[in-house]
Structures are given as C-alpha cells and as structure tokens.
Amino acid sequence: MERRTLTAGDMVDSQCTRCKALLNHTIVAMVGGQVVRVKCNTCGSEHNHRPAKEPKAAAVKGVKAEKVAKTPRTRAAKAPAVSDEAIWEAMIEPLDPDLAVTYSMDGKFKPNTLIAHPVFGTGVVAACQSGKVEVVFKSGRKLLRSAC
Template identity: 70%
Template sequence: MQRVKSVGDIVDSQCTRCKALLNHTIVAMVAGQVVRVKCNTCGSEHNHRPAKEAKEPKPAATRTAAARTSSTGAAPRARAGRAPAQSDESIWEEMIRPLDPDHAVPYNMAGRFKTNSLMAHPSFGTGVVVSCQSGKVEVVFKTGRKLLRCGC
C-alpha cells in the first residue's frame, strides 16, 4: 500500500533551476495531485514536473530478403531501365579526363559558368559544371555534387 501524499511531504521532481531530478517539498495540491513544489537543494519554487519513466529501446528491425518479398512471394523489384548507380568520384573522373585542369575558372558567386567547363573552388577543389540554372550552378567535385550560387 502506498501512503497518500500531502502538503509538506517529499517527492521527486525535475527542478527547473538545477536541471536535475531532485527531492522537493510539496507546496500545493489540487484534487489529490501534486501541483507546486519547492526544491530542497536550491530553494526555488515551481510547478511539479514528475520523473519521466525511462522508455525501453525498441529492437532494431532488420529486413531480410524473405521480408522484402511481397505477400505473393515475388522477388523485390529491380530498378527498371536504370544502370547501377555510379559514385560521384567515378563520374567526376570520367568528366574531367578530356578537360585541361589549367583552364579551370576560379569560383566566384557573381561569376558566370558554362556547362561542361572546369571550376576551381577554394574548398572543394576542381569540379566540372553539370548544369546552370537561374542563380545556381550544379558542379561535380571529387567529393560529390554541389549546388553553388552564381550569376548565371
């Protein structure tokens, strides 16, 4: 049996000043519920914040090949009409091979760039311009694709 709590009793509460779960003295109760408490450590008075119950972590769901099959038993769909995805580094190597790195234009946010031209960026290195849109240019660098601001 649990004893009924009343004003003046000690209860655990999350202190708003100490930022910790500490002992508090009950100051006010409404309909048998603790509403206001006073921290026994720092003396601050605030609304009662009960201790949160720890949630049990859910086991990570792993998908097996059997789980990926549909209810009819069919195998998972392959990408229709697409070749396996290439890494950005391999795409960059293919695109930069025919171009001369000495002709790379330094990146400037107000600069204008042409498709299939080289760009020299201070952080990302040498890249190939893939497309120019209004105010943006997409560039493939060795580390990946970047969308940069430009004066296009």
Template identity: 40%
Template sequence: MKSEKKIEAGNEVNSRCLKCKDVTNHTIVAIADGKIAKVVCNVCGGRHNYRPDKPQTAAAAKRKTTRAATIASAKSAKIEAQYDDLLTGRDPSKALVYSMTDIFKEDDLLNHPVFGLGIITETVMPNKIEVLFREGSRLLVCGRLCR
C-alpha cells in the first residue's frame, strides 16, 4: 500500500522557487485547509506560497479555463455584433411568431418563444431554417419550403 506523505508544518516538500528558478526542497511553514500554503526554500531561504512541482497545477488549469472562456466570450461578442447588425432598423413588433408548420424566407424576423428574436439567415431545403439568435445560430424545423 502506498502511504501518502502527511502534510505537516516542518515537513519537506518539493516546490518551485521563483528565486532559484527551479524545483527545490522546501520546508512547509503554513497549512491552510489541509493543503500546503507557505513554504521556505531550503536553498535560498525565501518564503513564498507553495508551488507544486506538477505539470497540471490548479492554477494552470484555471488559466486554461479562463483562456477558453475568453475565446468563447470573444466568439459570442462577434455573434452579438452580427446579430445587432442584422436587427438594426427592424421592428420587433412585426416579427413573425415561430411555428414548426409555417413557411419562412431568408431575412425574415422571427420571434421564438424560447430563443427570442432572430433573423433567418438561410433556408435549408426541404424544411429547415437557420436562424441567428443573440446566443448564436440555430437550425429550426419549419413547414416544407418550396422554391
């Protein structure tokens, strides 16, 4: 059985040290919520937050998530800009109420009970319409199209 090293102040752990710019031996000086909080570098004597010697640290994972969120929000900002552009000058009160059996055409303004106002950007034969809503494009079913 593998025994986990107990986290206790005074124990030694490997941590990244910014002064040494390396993973060095550190002594634990503070614990928070059962996790190592502060360590003292045994090489340079510097006291700092514990930086685990692992490729996927919580901080790195968080950075990754934040980056993905930034990309996603940039994408949605682009969709919103396009959406606002398409809706400019439109009268929402004249929007057609969406129904699966009605027939729509490109550029129609649509009012969907769930997604709200949208613009039909494309008609897809034989019975689908691509609609741009504020949150993005959706393919909806409509009455059979004829051209």
C-alpha cells in the first residue's frame, strides 16, 4: 500500500496541548515536508505539531539484565596517624619543650620553631606560607593562620 504525502488541510493525529489527548488535527503549516503547525478538530486550538509517541518496547518477562555489582564509594583513607606521630617525634626530639612559644594568629613563626597550641598541644612549624604555617602535631599536620 502506498503512503500518500501529507499537505496542508489534511488530517493527522497529534497530541493536543489543551485537551491533553491524542486527537485528530488539521494541518495548518508545513516546512520541508514536515508538519509544523496543526489545529485541533475537537477544541479548535492551534499549536505546534506533537506527533504520537512511539510505545516503548516491552522487556521480556523473566529475563533480567545482570546488575553490575558496584562497590560503595568511600573516602580515600588517610595515611595512618602513626607516621605523623613518628615525624612529630623526630622533629621534637632535638628541641626543648620548655621553650615552646604560645600560638596566636597574630604571631610570626619560623620553620623548626616549637609551638604550644591550646587545642592540639605541642607542635613544630614545618613550613611558612603567606598568612599560614604548617605545623606538625602528634595527631597530624595542621595548617594554621599566622602573620608570616
């Protein structure tokens, strides 16, 4: 059976925006052989052509696609605190704990200076950056604000 080409004035099924249903429409405008604008024969509204949607292929019952077992995402494990503790012990060994400077955000610190922090305890300044110091404490490395 031959399929006739559509022209303006022909009938076509389209999804009506007002009726919210697939109904007969009259073609109002075409561009390049494609239906562009239609008029609903039920309510009389004119709108862009919305062709009938293709039904989705039904999956064969009983046959399920194998699900790929996914491993749950976890954060990357940090290096154990033992290594930070070993570094701290090596850095603090040659220094005298009685000479530790009390930490303050306005203080200026140089590398290999001993610091007494009210929360983290005794630490050694590892590096100075603009406005920050990296301090090695027994619990790990911390980046603290300073006037460096």
